[in-house]
Amino acid sequence: MRITSFVARLGLLASAALLAQGAQAASQLVAFGDSLVDNGNTVDYLDVTFPASPYYQGRFSNGPVAVEYMAQQLGLSLDDRAVGGAYTGNGNRLAETNPTRLSLIASTGTRQQISAYISEKGGAVDSQALYYIWAGGNDFFTNPTGATVASAVGNLAADVSALYAAGARNFFIPNLPDLATTAPSLQRDATYQAGARQLTLAFNSYLNNAMNGLETQLVGLDVQVYDAYSFLTTLRNGYAARGFNVTTPCLVTGATPSLCSNPSQYYLWDNVHPTAGVHQAIGTAMATAAMPVPEPEQWALTFTGLAVVGFMRRRQQRQAA
Template identity: 35%
Template sequence: MKKLIFLVALTFATLIMVVIASHTQGLNYSNKINELYVFGDSLSDIGNRFKNTGRVSPPSPPYFQGRYSNGPVWVEYLSSNLGLNNKQINNFAYGGATTLNSTVNDIPGVLAQVYSFTKAHQKVNTNALYILWAGANDYLSGVADSTASVSNLSNAIQSLVTAGAKNILIANLPDLGKLPVTRNSPYSSSLSSVTSAHNRELAKSLNFLSQKLDNDTHFIELDVSLLYREAIANPAKFGFTNVTSPCVNNFAVCDNPDEFLFWDDIHPTTVAHRILGEAALKELKIAY
């Protein structure tokens, strides 16, 4: 009888410890991240190109303080939700960037951004979150094959991992054939096809890398493609009334930007960025 009581008590104590541990992990997931490093293009740029063009591009106003939107972009919403201050955010994203390991027209590609960073920091902060989102400019500029672009992103990820990065968030692409600038163009179908190919190959690449690397390396995938599809299929769910047209047109701004998915012909509004930031936070909660 005493043995039975002991076993029951032990089982109950173990269960309580598991519950407490899992609850604590859920509460403290954000404490694992104490810095943010961002590599990408205009979707993540918080003013780098604006500064380097003498505060000319993008024109502000109507754009917000050098962002390619009408307010903060998604990495800013994410960092705020993680409780990070400006000194803990390191943003190398640059409007117009491709995935290339080169600088074209003073615009560093994402692989060039990462290589420059890892060359200067051969050992990086293992408690930081490293963000990569790029590829759209490759295809919008005419690249028809996704192989090289995904390879560039894969090489960027491996460079960060080699330097010691343990937490890497990678976003895929929205349907580039459904942007206001492309949806009625002759290139809409081909852009949709190359976007799908990019997202498939990126997922395969991440799966391969996750199997190849240590178990303590976390890849967090942000499915931007799905979010855009859901917003376009069910605008009211996200508070949108317009998911096809840009809010700003020839510097004329619409009266209700918070109800628009797109700020201009390519870039999302800050409300859409907030949704992306919240989705990224949700993925981090799942990862930890």
């Protein structure tokens, strides 16, 4: 019994080593970006509850956002610097739509978040951290043209380069979800939706090329561009197949506001932001994607442990027979 118990524990420990690999590979998760990443920072800048209930604790959704789920799955501490409305470069869309109080966040673009972070760290950031940047949607909401593709991707490349110069080496950058699936786009005609989708695809293609180029130029740089577009498209199609609502938001704001009673059966929380269920699904998928490939010796440990367990079980079965 003692041998069997020991071998079983060996197998479990060997398997767990693979899952723990992601947590061991990075010291922490540091996040920048817009409302898809913001875990309550907009509230801190404005010193008021915004977005207010029924939004969840300052998130632009009804629960935690994807990067929070990702950090939890990886077992990493999260340092989230993202601010809702942020552009890829300087500036914040929210500040422009309501300049009275929201001007307090005018200097919270993704580039400004990163500059402030580097300055706070004295010019040298944690080289073992995983740096997460998810932004771009606000650039297109303000200027939905082809010119924005190049400028937004150029901004993200500059963002990565700035962090690299300060010591960062490992990056996780999700691409853009389909802009044609936001509520405002869905209220337009097919031509508009096709244009929004084409802009998304162009941005994502440029992003891949830009990050590949940076990896060639900057020694030791590792950038993982995560395909959020494909994951969310598949997830949304799955929601639709199950009869969930993928066209109108759970929370309707404006002159006649309303709130659905079953947000878990909605893809959109508000006009442009996904529900917590969507955030959880993609955050979990991101964590899986961020797991490094185990070294050969780790695979050997795992398979050895599992093989020994299998051998002992077969031996016990033969003895019982």
